[in-house]
Amino acid sequence: MNLISVKVSRFDPVYDKEPRNQEYSVEVNEGARVLNVLQAIHTIDPTLEFRSSCRAGQCGSCAVRVNGEPALACMEEAVEGMIVEPLALPVIKDLVVELVPGINLIPRIHPCDCSVIPDPKYVEKIKPLRDCIECLSCVSVCPAMQVTDFIGPTSMRAQMRIALDPRETESRIRDAISQGLFTCTSCQRCLVVCPKEIEIPGKAIEKLREIANREGLTLPRHQEVEALIHRTGRSVESAGETFLEQIPEVIEPFGQVMGEVGFFVGCMFNGRLPERAFDMIEVMKRTGIRIVIPKDQVCCGSPLIRTGQTTFLNELKEKNINAFTSRGINTVMTMCAGCGSTLKHDYETPFTVKDVTEILT
Numbered sequence: 001m002n003l004i005s006v007k008v009s010r011f012d013p014v015y016d017k018e019p020r021n022q023e024y025s026v027e028v029n030e031g032a033r034v035l036n037v038l039q040a041i042h043t044i045d046p047t048l049e050f051r052s053s054c055r056a057g058q059c060g061s062c063a064v065r066v067n068g069e070p071a072l073a074c075m076e077e078a079v080e081g082m083i084v085e086p087l088a089l090p091v092i093k094d095l096v097v098e099l100v101p102g103i104n105l106i107p108r109i110h111p112c113d114c115s116v117i118p119d120p121k122y123v124e125k126i127k128p129l130r131d132c133i134e135c136l137s138c139v140s141v142c143p144a145m146q147v148t149d150f151i152g153p154t155s156m157r158a159q160m161r162i163a164l165d166p167r168e169t170e171s172r173i174r175d176a177i178s179q180g181l182f183t184c185t186s187c188q189r190c191l192v193v194c195p196k197e198i199e200i201p202g203k204a205i206e207k208l209r210e211i212a213n214r215e216g217l218t219l220p221r222h223q224e225v226e227a228l229i230h231r232t233g234r235s236v237e238s239a240g241e242t243f244l245e246q247i248p249e250v251i252e253p254f255g256q257v258m259g260e261v262g263f264f265v266g267c268m269f270n271g272r273l274p275e276r277a278f279d280m281i282e283v284m285k286r287t288g289i290r291i292v293i294p295k296d297q298v299c300c301g302s303p304l305i306r307t308g309q310t311t312f313l314n315e316l317k318e319k320n321i322n323a324f325t326s327r328g329i330n331t332v333m334t335m336c337a338g339c340g341s342t343l344k345h346d347y348e349t350p351f352t353v354k355d356v357t358e359i360l361t
């Protein structure tokens, strides 16, 4: 047995104005989970309230924050000095939060009066979206919900799951738009905290936006960006000479050449912030790495993917991949976090993609 000291948030709305952290020291087995610690505390302080049921990561009832991050108490390993708090949702008492209003928002299917058995191809597409255990961890962190009436990530997950189900009787895309489909910022926080690793931004929100696009419901501002990329290959207009217009295609480092990378510039650094890209080149010259900067690279396509406008996305991907493979590049460096994430997660590249910070460290 190990002695572990932790802090647990206590709050009783009848007596307390605000939550306070209470310290406890209890004995638990090696490898104990957060839930084991809470249960041990409960034996010495039965006033502490928390939820649990399955104790196997399957019911979602035990979700709390451990050191600030949502986690299932029954799955998360307890660590010395940890702070256990409720999810950032209205608190009923101690670690127990109000779940019912959030769960009631999750859309349900309107099944047809028929006996359709979903085709296996639909079942395969639905699978990644149906593992939700309604813990509401994603809802507790979604920034769009804090500033708009956005219905939230798991409700959008359910809308897409229903959209893929042939037993559903009506198109729900207008509902999804009125529930805030276009207010999600693609920040990925819901994916990071989801205990079931459900890819809500990519597998639900972007796919719903593709359906909206097919039905002519894309926002006018998003359509303007798509038209600009289609016309120029770039998502932003440049006020002056772009980085690619000014820079030679190959930059040799000072001293001996120790390696070579390709540089994917991205629309923002190419058109709006070229001086930042020049600064980065100056730093890279001191690393012994040759930089190859193909002039025929274009927008990575992120603005199209995030807004569901994917009709000519594959052309952009092909151009970018060819720009580097035709020059024999094995590693492509980015300095824009958005472009880097897109090349890493939305492309299948025959080369490795690294942020400049990964190359410098």
Ligand code: SF4
Binding pocket: 141, 142, 143, 144, 145, 152, 153, 183, 184, 185, 186, 187, 188, 189, 190, 191, 200, 201
């Ligand atoms: S990706 Fe969208 S739905 Fe997910 S947390 Fe961010 S804003 Fe919310």
Ligand code: SF4
Binding pocket: 060, 131, 132, 133, 134, 135, 136, 137, 138, 139, 153, 154, 157, 190, 193, 194, 195, 196, 197, 198
């Ligand atoms: S999508 Fe993930 S984080 Fe959100 S309620 Fe479902 S299981 Fe929990």
Ligand code: FES
Binding pocket: 051, 052, 053, 054, 055, 056, 057, 058, 059, 060, 061, 062, 063, 072, 073, 074, 075
């Ligand atoms: S008790 Fe069911 S998920 Fe933790």
